[in-house]
Amino acid sequence: MKLTVQVRLLPTPVQAAALEATLSACNEAANWVSGVAFEKGVRRNFELREHTYGEIKARWGLGAQAAQHVIKKTCDAYATLKANLTAGNLGKPGSRRYRKAAEKPLVFRPQGAQPYDDRMLSWQTAARRVSIWTVAGRIKDVAFTASPEQLAMLGMYRKGESDLLMRDGMWFLLATCDVPAAEPNTDPHDFLGVDLGIVNIATTSDGEIMAGRELNRIRTRERKLRTKLQKKNTPSAKRRLKKRRYKEARRAKDINHKIAKHVVAEAERTGRGIALEDLTGIRERVRLRKPQRATHSSWSFAQLGQFIAYKARRAGVPMVYVDPAYTSRTCAECGHIDRANRVSQAWFACRSCGFVDHADRNGSRNIRARARELWRRGAESAAPAPPPRQRGGAGRERSIAASGARCAIPALAPGS
Known part of the structure; x- marks a missing residue:
């Protein structure tokens, strides 16, 4: 790789x-x-x-x-x-x-x-x-x-x-x-579901929450500072803007690297795969009020997903991408789907069985369940078969499509 x-x-x-x-x-x-x-x-x-x-x-x-x-x-x-x-x-x-x-x-x-x-x-x-x-x-x-x-x-x-x-x-x-990739684990006994978000950057199905409140506060402060400096428009303000222009991106990148490293290490240690939501096109699908647009636009979910994917591929940990539809509204215990189940940003309460849990943890458990089902369907008799080779060769993951989602395992090196 x-x-x-x-x-x-x-x-x-x-x-x-x-x-x-x-x-x-x-x-x-x-x-x-x-x-x-x-x-x-x-x-x-x-x-x-x-x-x-x-x-x-x-x-x-x-x-x-x-x-x-x-x-x-x-x-x-x-x-x-x-x-x-x-x-x-x-x-x-x-x-x-x-x-x-x-x-x-x-x-x-x-x-x-x-x-x-x-x-x-x-x-x-x-x-x-x-x-x-x-x-x-x-x-x-x-x-x-x-x-x-x-x-x-x-x-x-x-x-x-x-x-x-x-x-x-x-x-x-x-x-x-x-760098040679590790031997892929083609028979994981379970999956570690990871729910990506803005308030909580990543929440695993094990119940571990990696909060993003500090990063969001920093981003808000940086946006306010940039606005003030741009209005001032003096030579010293321009110098300060130039000096700080990559600071926020570097901090977010560092945090994403640490989270990705921790998630992959936990999955590798326990012999599990990693399940993520396929969030492609989410910015186009979501309509937001003006105060929320800057926060949503600065959400670096794609970068974090890329970091997890390449670190997992290097460690031989299989990756599964599932359909994100209704993962936040579905009860992880009984499967009941209702918009009212999501009481607030932080809490989930099922209107059918009364199950109560942290909303992001409930979502990550749904992601894990979908990954299990997807992997079972795609690997009933053998490991998932790769699609026709695309431009990019061995640098791309092998993938299969099933039930509106995709499942990937690390690509093998030539001759392996």
Whole structure:
């Protein structure tokens, strides 16, 4: 399975200037290539190379490998745009947002990430040094820092391209590592249901509640501060806005990583699978009042789900995605469905049998029950069969569809 390890570069001022000039030249060339691709309607790598390769090398002084990566980066960006347009992620055809994205060339930021392969970048992991190509020539002995775990992963599993980028004045390399996945557990004896929410970020069917009140308070405070600074609109206010712009996202990401790690470890320890709701499209399905929109929009359920999925795949823990319909209104004891069962955000009281429980825990038990039934149907005689191979190969999970839901087990490595 593919994982990305982020290491921080510690260049000297001279090295940093060369790296900055390299990123600027590569992204300026990518903007020109994007214009050519848009004007001529060429989106394929080899076709676009015929129109742009020589000009890139002559005008910006890029090496052969750098020029090819600039062209490939542009083609990949247009492929991503096409996929988003097709999926409706940028609105309906003819809408203002759709036309804004489709009717002009793509533009790359001056400090956008630039891919490097092993011909342009070499690692001395033990010495914590890299040798990297720049427009000023090859720069050797660029120091980097990483944790012992990251160094071990780089030394054993690094394979493929790495991306150079600058963020908030700091330099990073994003290295691709091909980490072998654990042997998948194809016969879990039960499932750990996980209910994702805003007030409580995650609630398990074991009754464990990971509350999100502190994170929500921080988000509210950050929104109020951003509003005040934007109204003030002074140079110092703009500097403060720039300094704080990623703080909230970093905190939420850290919390999601910790929750995902804990959930996967508990499932692995007890020999169970993990059951989640399939929340795809929930933002479009839910209508909210204005005061609730910001809170709902900042809910990072997709990120948490991705973290749980990749950590589970790495640990060999099977994943099941169930239909989320009425999980919050269904009694986990008798199965009675009634909107009135949900007394409040926190409490559930069944109008039929009188069962009372925490609302999110009741929902997680329903998720677990649906996962059991789905797995039983999909694995009566054998493990669930994979669908036809999709674009992305071994990096995708195997899945089956049953009863409006999907069930997934970790993909096996080739030859396993």
